[in-house]
Ligand SMILES: C[S@@+](CC[C@H](N)C(=O)[O-])C[C@H]1O[C@@H](n2cnc3c(N)ncnc32)[C@H](O)[C@@H]1O
């Protein structure tokens with residue numbers, strides 16, 4: 001049976017053409033379907049096209065269209081498209097089915113080689129015993145795996161919980177195959193009117209994209225019986241108040257949850273108290289604050305999911321411009337939830353040189369973290385490199401934040417279909433960088449920051465990557481910033497690498513520890529190869545850890561005063577050469593325009609001036625809102 005034709009889905013074509021739409025006598029029609037193709041949109045409206053969607057808006061509301069978010073919508077369309085492909089495969093060829101087929105083949109083989117019936121049945125019995133218990137299917141599962149019925153794929157249902165204009169939903173409908181239905185929800189009645197108008201304008205039936213007016217928190221919490229395959233949260237500010245409902249309303253058998261947060265000041269450590277209140281984690285102001293933010297958002301979602309015996313598997317987590325966007329699949333497993341703490345941990349951050357030391361909850365380590373956490377030997381108070389105190393950031397998700405196979409599928413698709421994605425260059429660049437990130441290294445270092453700690457010249461990226469690889473460690477970039485690295489090399493090695501670099505690019509005399517200067521003046525030895533005695537003796541404790549409190553030496557001076565322990569080769573390693581040859585597209589593209597940013601909500605969304613997304617630092621304007629439909633949180637905010 002042809003699965004797609006059997007289902008009442010949108011059946012979006014893989015090669016989509018931008019629809020041309022006409023307004024005739026107050027109704028919108030696809031071009032050519034009606035007599036007069038010359039007629040134009042009435043003078044009070046303007047029209048915007050993005051992807052396959054065309055939305056109209058009143059001319060009075062000049063700036064309502066947020067083109068900064070095109071990348072978000074392009075990437076989301078791509079990710080949900082790939083999710084749909086994978087889900088279809090999972091439904092049509094579920095693991096049980098595959099196992100059954102394997103078992104049958106094995107059985108047939110055995111029957112042909114076994115001489116007695118007794119032997120065969122014994123073997124079958126023992127095989128059955130060794131099969132792992134099968135996971136229980138969700139009540140809303142869309143497949144039937146019994147032998148006599150072929151599994152079918154009925155497509156996906158999507159909830160866009162905070163829809164604004166319907167633009168995103170319209171794109172999903174046109175551009176993603178197998179979409180069964182979309183609920184485009186918004187709190188504001190006027191927004192819902194806009195959604196309805198745009199759905200009609202794009203010639204989509206109101207049963208395919210249902211414009212719904214509700215407080216998303218209430219709606220999601222009360223729609224848990226028929227779970228959505230995809231739930232998309234794209235609020236202004238934080239998504240924190242919506243996470244609980246989203247976790248409950250997304251299918252716990254591998255459904256996809258897509259979350260945007262734009263409150264980067266909070267997630268990046270500017271307001272640690274607010275971050276703890278919203279996300280349950282205490283951040284520090286780190287150089288790698290954007291990844292810290294991503295990881296705190298994921299840990300917050302997982303903590304919420306755990307209450308419902310669910311766990312998340314991140315497939316793609318991006319920090320872009322002024323926001324984060326993450327995609328996680330959600331599964332139900334009471335057993336797994338009990339061990340999910342292993343993916344969580346704290347980061348101890350040096351207040352002097354910003355070295356990071358990781359500690360997973362419950363202990364455990366990866367090769368990269370072995371040095372400090374294998375036996376819980378996190379430095380207790382001070383940084384082993386510079387002696388300054390450690391600060392704590394956490395807890396946060398320390399597990400992988402992407403699925404490299406999933407990203408490869410996305411890349412493959414977008415590379416073959418660049419015409420479908422306005423921002424395809426940026427998507428390819430960022431996704432390639434994300435795919436290549438070391439998945440077991442939580443945070444990144446800026447090489448220029450490392451150099452600034454030591455007050456030396458910057459080490460070129462390729463030289464640093466070579467040195468790390470030459471020493472047998474791993475290194476990658478990050479999608480977040482071009483001049484940052486992730487590595488499993490310990491900081492002691494990174495500083496040794498810098499000492500080697502300084503041999504040929506000396507630190508200015510004025511910033512060197514006094515002892516180094518003295519020694520340099522009497523010997524021809526370079527700064528880094530001299531183990532200084534004066535400075536170290538004056539500032540060390542019994543375990544040779546300098547105490548920063550005497551403030552005699554800067555972190556960099558303490559580091560440079562110590563002898564280099566590792567052999568470092570700065571010779572260029574071919575594997576370290578970063579190139580965009582394979583895509584022909586640079587990884588990091590500059591912002592498309594000056595002053596690229598979120599804009600102020602009022603200007604972006606004047607036409608349907610949004611209500612609070614429970615963000616105290618944003619204006620609220622919830623007039624005309626049916627108060628009964630509000631969640632307690634929203635009501636409270638409204639009256640504050
Ligand atoms: C950033 S806009 C959404 C943009 C849209 N997803 C897109 O891609 O074009 C946020 C929307 O959330 C709506 N909103 C705020 N609080 C809400 C709530 N509690 N329930 C439902 N919608 C809400 C606002 O009215 C606003 O239209």
Ligand SMILES: [Zn+2]
Pocket residue numbers: 350351352353354355383384385386387388555
């Ligand atoms: Zn330090």
